[in-house]
Amino acid sequence: MPITPSIKRDYLVNLAKQGKRADGREFNEYRKIEIETGVISKAEGSAKVKIGNTQVLAGIKMDIGEPYPDTPNEGVMMTAAELIPLASPDFEAGPPDKKSIELARVVDRGIRESKIVDVEKLCIVPREKVWMIFIDIHILDYDGNLFDAASLAALAALETTKVPIESERFKSLLKKLQEKFPTIEKYLNDHPKDFSLPLSEPPISCTSVKFNDVIAMDPSLDEEEIAETRLTVATDKNGHIRAMQKGLSGSFTKEEIKKVIKASIDNGKKIREKLYKSVGK
Amino acid sequence: MKPEVKLFENGKRLDGRKPHDLRKIKIEVGVLHRAEGSCYLEWGGNKVIAAVYGPREAVPRHTQNPLKAIVNARYNMAAFSVDDRKRPGPDRRSTEISKVISEALAHVILVERFPRASIDVSIEILDAEAGTRCAGITAAAIALVDAGIPMKDIPVACAAGKIEGQIVLDLGKEEDNLGDADLPVAISPRTGEVLLLQMDGHLTQEEFEKAFDLAVKGCHTVSELQKKAILEKYGSMPEAE
Numbered sequence: 001m002p003i004t005p006s007i008k009r010d011y012l013v014n015l016a017k018q019g020k021r022a023d024g025r026e027f028n029e030y031r032k033i034e035i036e037t038g039v040i041s042k043a044e045g046s047a048k049v050k051i052g053n054t055q056v057l058a059g060i061k062m063d064i065g066e067p068y069p070d071t072p073n074e075g076v077m078m079t080a081a082e083l084i085p086l087a088s089p090d091f092e093a094g095p096p097d098k099k100s101i102e103l104a105r106v107v108d109r110g111i112r113e114s115k116i117v118d119v120e121k122l123c124i125v126p127r128e129k130v131w132m133i134f135i136d137i138h139i140l141d142y143d144g145n146l147f148d149a150a151s152l153a154a155l156a157a158l159e160t161t162k163v164p165i166e167s168e169r170f171k172s173l174l175k176k177l178q179e180k181f182p183t184i185e186k187y188l189n190d191h192p193k194d195f196s197l198p199l200s201e202p203p204i205s206c207t208s209v210k211f212n213d214v215i216a217m218d219p220s221l222d223e224e225e226i227a228e229t230r231l232t233v234a235t236d237k238n239g240h241i242r243a244m245q246k247g248l249s250g251s252f253t254k255e256e257i258k259k260v261i262k263a264s265i266d267n268g269k270k271i272r273e274k275l276y277k278s279v280g281k
Numbered sequence: 282m283k284p285e286v287k288l289f290e291n292g293k294r295l296d297g298r299k300p301h302d303l304r305k306i307k308i309e310v311g312v313l314h315r316a317e318g319s320c321y322l323e324w325g326g327n328k329v330i331a332a333v334y335g336p337r338e339a340v341p342r343h344t345q346n347p348l349k350a351i352v353n354a355r356y357n358m359a360a361f362s363v364d365d366r367k368r369p370g371p372d373r374r375s376t377e378i379s380k381v382i383s384e385a386l387a388h389v390i391l392v393e394r395f396p397r398a399s400i401d402v403s404i405e406i407l408d409a410e411a412g413t414r415c416a417g418i419t420a421a422a423i424a425l426v427d428a429g430i431p432m433k434d435i436p437v438a439c440a441a442g443k444i445e446g447q448i449v450l451d452l453g454k455e456e457d458n459l460g461d462a463d464l465p466v467a468i469s470p471r472t473g474e475v476l477l478l479q480m481d482g483h484l485t486q487e488e489f490e491k492a493f494d495l496a497v498k499g500c501h502t503v504s505e506l507q508k509k510a511i512l513e514k515y516g517s518m519p520e521a522e
Contacts, residue, residue: 040408041326043361053314057407059361082369084357086332086403088315093355095370136360136369138405140330141313169364 045161075122318428326410439499
């Protein structure tokens with residue numbers, strides 16, 4: 001282990017032995033979470049999420065395109081994350097690296113597999129034209145726990161997204177398509193106005209790390225750097241588990257996993273309330 | 282091309298401004314935790330965030346200059362910052378803008394003090410509505426101050442242009458798309474040195490002079506806002522000698 005992390009490790013481990021964290025939090029306590037929506041006027045939906053010093057911005061753009069051949073009646077969703085050099089001295093410019101691809105995929109999976117977006121309602125002409133949702137995640141300030149911040153930002157942005165069917169751009173695009181696909185008329189009659197995305201109850205992701213036999217939720221950057229293993233648990237409003245992902249080379253015992261799940265349900269509930277409050281639900 | 286939209290009505294522009302008015306500017310200094318210096322700036326509908334890292338060892342090493350620091354500005358547009366989603370990553374336009382901004386900033390930074398180092402400036406355009414490069418330079422300059430990078434002056438940028446035959450300050454979105462000329466200018470306000478100058482469109486010599494003077498005037502107005510924002514964070518101005 002390089003010098004600096006090993007000094008940090010000693011410091012954090014010694015604190016943990018006294019039952020403390022460097023920033024004074026309890027081990028199952030999140031940093032302060034702030035959610036601000038509608039921050040980007042050019043985006044169809046947007047949200048800025050702060051967890052402590054970590055800041056993430058998610059923006060949603062909508063377009064009309066072709067569906068995948070294996071899901072001809074479903075809208076298309078794409079998630080991309082950019083770990084831009086603005087956010088950390090360690091992030092470099094260039095094409096997406098492993099870390100940003102993992103982040104984008106974990107966020108994407110959380111939304112896709114839990115079927116938060118009812119993609120079948122985003123079909124305009126089966127096999128031909130569907131709505132495409134682009135979720136772009138911009139990391140602004142990196143101080144640990146990007147997974148939770150990025151997932152939460154994406155959810156809040158989706159919640160506030162309005163499909164701009166009344167905009168000049170989509171009006172003329174749909175009109176042109178109508179010549180080729182006359183069935184669009186019914187779709188247009190059913191959707192006369194800008195509409196919100198068809199969304200269901202979102203599961204909330206909570207991440208914990210383990211170092212030297214202590215488990216810390218919402219790891220700060222320092223804690224992340226010394227973590228032996230990591231577990232992300234997504235839970236829904238009924239307290240059921242919807243997704244899990246373990247990372248890094250260390251291990252958990254069954255008891256530890258049960259503890260993490262319990263804490264994730266408790267924190268997930270609080271975070272969900274915050275999310276709903278921020279989007280006016 | 283004849284504009285379909287009237288850019289002027291009763292001496293007022295589309296957004297209600299008079300010819301020599303700036304859009305509204307809001308500046309926040311030191312908004313990021315990790316960066317050594319940072320600035321969030323709203324200029325009309327533009328939202329820009331700039332961060333500075335360094336001086337630090339320039340990598341890869343062959344980019345190092347044994348006599349001075351290199352200045353790497355990176356202008357990047359968020360995918361959701363424009364009407365039609367932009368593919369993430371650099372394109373030809375942003376690469377060019379990054380280059381001219383780096384060069385403009387390098388002129389005022391005391392680069393000789395940091396041989397072999399790089400000073401990295403990230404400029405992220407989060408919401409775009411005409412004039413992003415001027416907003417970017419203006420924000421980057423404040424982020425450099427916030428990072429404590431020694432400079433001869435605080436650079437500042439502003440554009441002027443021509444719409445329907447009239448010279449106006451700080452083009453808005455429709456004016457940029459439908460207008461006759463756009464002239465972004467960055468200066469060192471203390472000396473008046475021109476650090477960045479670009480033009481597209483069509484201007485007579487006389488019009489150029491008028492537009493240039495107007496852009497410089499705009500720069501000085503924005504410069505005052507920069508200083509005000511910095512003083513708000515860092516206290517009072519040292520007594521004039």
